[in-house]
Amino acid sequence: MKLAHLIRAALGPDATWSHLPLPEVEVRRIVQDTRELTPSDPATEPFIFVARRGAAVDGHRFAARAVAQGAVAVVGEATPEEQASFAWRHAAPYIQVPDDRAALAQLAATLYGHPSRALFTVGVTGTDGKTTTATLLHHLLQGDRPTGLLSTAGVRLGEAEGGLFGHFTTPEAPEVQRTLAAFVARGLRAAVIESSSHGFAQRRLDAIDYDLGILTNLSPEHLDFHGTFENYRAAKAQLMARARTSILNADDPNYAYFAARARRIITYGVVRAATWRATEVRELPGALEWRLTHAGRSYPARLPMVGSYNVYNALAALAAACEAGVPLAGALARLATFPGVPGRMQVVQTAPFALVVDFAHTPPALEKALAALRPQVRGKLIVVVGAAGERDPGKRAPLGAAAARGADLAVFTEEDARSEDPEAILAQLRAGAQGAGGRLGETFWLEPDRRAAIRRAVTLAEAGDLVLLAGKGHERTLERRDETLPWDEVAEARRALAERGLGP
Secondary structure (H helix, E strand, O other), rough: EEHHHHHHHHHHOOOOOOOOOOOEEOOOEOOOOOHHHOOOOOOOOOEEOOEEEOOOOOOHHHHHHHOOOOEEEEEEEOOOHHHHOOOOOOOOHHHOOHHHHHHHHHHHHHOOOOOHOOOOEEEOOOOOHHHHHHHHHHHHHHHOOOOOEEOOOOEEEEOOEOOOOOOOOOHHHHHHHHHHHHHHHHHOEEEEEEHHHHHHHHOOOOOOOOOEEEEOOOOOHHHHHHHHHHHHHHHHHHHHHEEEEEEOOOOOOOOHHOOOOOOOEEEOOOOOOOEEEEEEEEEOOOEEOOOOOOEEEEEEEEEEOOOHHHHHHHHHHHHHHHHHHHHHHHHHHHHHHOEEOOOOOOOEEEEOOOEEOOOOHHHHHHHHHHHHHHHHOOOEEEEEEEEEOOOOOOHHHHHHHHHHHOOEEEEEEEOOOOOOOOOHHHHHHHHHHHHHHOEEEEOOOOOOOHHHHHHHHHOOOOOOOOEEOOOOOOOEEEEEEOOOOOOOOOOOOOOHHHHOOOOO
């Protein structure tokens, strides 16, 4: 798309530019991080550089490098007075906007042709269950039409794997729009997008047309970023305000808040009356069964997953799939064939003791995971869990307490300490565990190295026990102060089992 046309179409009258004319070039990319750039011929890869002002870093520091590497224009919030100090100001036009994040999203969506408009687009938000619900819905829709998935667990273009974006739920706006454009180019007809509170608050999800919005549940999370629970909840509620139809958990305490902001509502639940309701829930070895009540009729339903809370995720996915036009009989049949989600209640071994990997990393999620696994245990329930650095410190003691209450034995360890002292994080987990009656050296241990913690738990396990490795799930890196290690929780578990002479 030609630069002048792109600027006018994406930014409209809000944008003004410096004395330089906009060059007649075809823009190929929108860039907001110069680390994405490689030495290349500027004539073949002209791009716009958006100089975002973040909490710690001002993107204008890197504008000169961007211009040198082929940026045909720079977009940002700098005033004319600030622009006068830019040494590169005669090399590329500067386009001033009132909100650099909003501009980034609009430019990316416009460049890629607003791909969400060509797809039946579903957003999934909430505190826990987003990835499972999104993956379930992708599975149900894929049985009816080619569907893309953009989630924490990875990207799928129909049945094909598309890789991972990184250690976060929602990638930046250019990557979101580029992925949606790839869906359209592949001939996909629907998209399921795991939509985080960060994604909404940082405007990464702007310029997406949502047909449906799903809320799984809500509990305090990411308060280090949002500041208050009210801000966190308001960020999530953007999905309800934007989606044409919202699918809401009627049993969630925040249901009324989200319902008041939704344009049209479909409900699901187990306790309260709902449009889609589960009754007679039974937990079987490796599966869940229930009666589904919908539109005055009752149907048998089966999901090959453990954890009764996954009934909620299945109900949300069924409601969304049928709202998208999938016949209910087909959706129920497809539900029974769900292959599971990597790192979500993933069974690694069943005998002589069981070992399960799950992403549960918040106190409510860990409580649910341990309660779900308890009926499967003949002996002791052992958990390995940590708390992330540079994330909400208020959840660390409650996480320790949840482990102490829900498991018989716990090993507290690292989980992406980042710049924080792992020992300080472990101290907070220890305080929570002791407050819940845990005894250091008897019912719980502190092991800063996650690999060693997994081996300790495997060594503690005996026949009939169950070991839960919680918190990392599908993630493929382990972040420390001075290094980022490649990580595979399932592979680490198998290595620890092999050291005991056990196979999968």
